[in-house]
Amino acid sequence: MNARVVPGVRGARWLAEGWRLFRVAPLGWLVMVFSYLMGTMLLSLVPLAGPLLVALAVPALSVGFMAASRAASRRQGVELSMLIAGFRERAGAQLVLGAVYAVGFFGAIVGSSLADDGALMRLLLVPAQASPGDDPLAGTLAAAALYVPTMALLWFAPVLVAWHGFGPLKALFYSAVACWLNLGAFLVYGVALGMLVFGILGAAALVAAFGPAGAAAAAARSLVFPLALVVMPTLFASYYASYRDVFGSAPEG
Secondary structure: OOOOOOOOOHHHHHHHHHHHHHHHOHHHHHHHHHHHHHHHHHHHOOOOOHHHHHHHHHHHHHHHHHHHHHHHHOOOOOOHHHHHHHHHOOHHHHHHHHHHHHHHHHHHHHHOHHHHOOHHHHHHHOHHHOOOOOOOHHHHHHHHHHHHHHHHHHOOHHHHHHHHOOOHHHHHHHHHHHHHHOHHHHHHHHHHHHHHHHHHHHHHHHHHHHOOHHHHHHHHHHHHHHHHHHHHHHHHHHHHHHHHHHHOOOOOO
């Protein structure tokens, strides 16, 4: 199985394809994303181990969204039961990927303390110790940069394990190489995603700026969750678009 090299412009089309797949079954997608958000939020509340349990589950849950995207690409319904597709087969291998994700994610958060004296780390991991004077912007940028290698390792790895029978190490290797070979497309994808997020934040800021102070700010905040419910399935489905572009047609499922 070989990874293909696609033109850079395809990166922008992955987001467009993600939006198209969302529109095939919007209600199914919304139920699935809402359940994902609520489930991971509740799991993260488990004392001490909560955030680690969420991190371990992320790769397997991502397979669920890939299964939903595959169904949408075939004009089939998106069902909530698809969310746990990654746990039905090769769950052990997915947990290995989850361990890699946890190390990379938490390592990036801890490493960000070099840029912001621990502001972001306190905010995310020990919020009780966060102070009003903490500015996590520099730490957020540092964490994003430190997270890139983990993202490349895990972009395709869960689906390669679930759908192609790869071992965890082989899947991580193939994923990293595929991302490197298609660096141009991923850079375009990142720019397009940044423009989308900037546009959403800009629209919320305009709502807050041109309305009555209290009401406008509340309205802007009230838009965040509904927008996330739309943007997240588009983003998840764009992962599938990139996989199909780079690795070809998805196997039957």
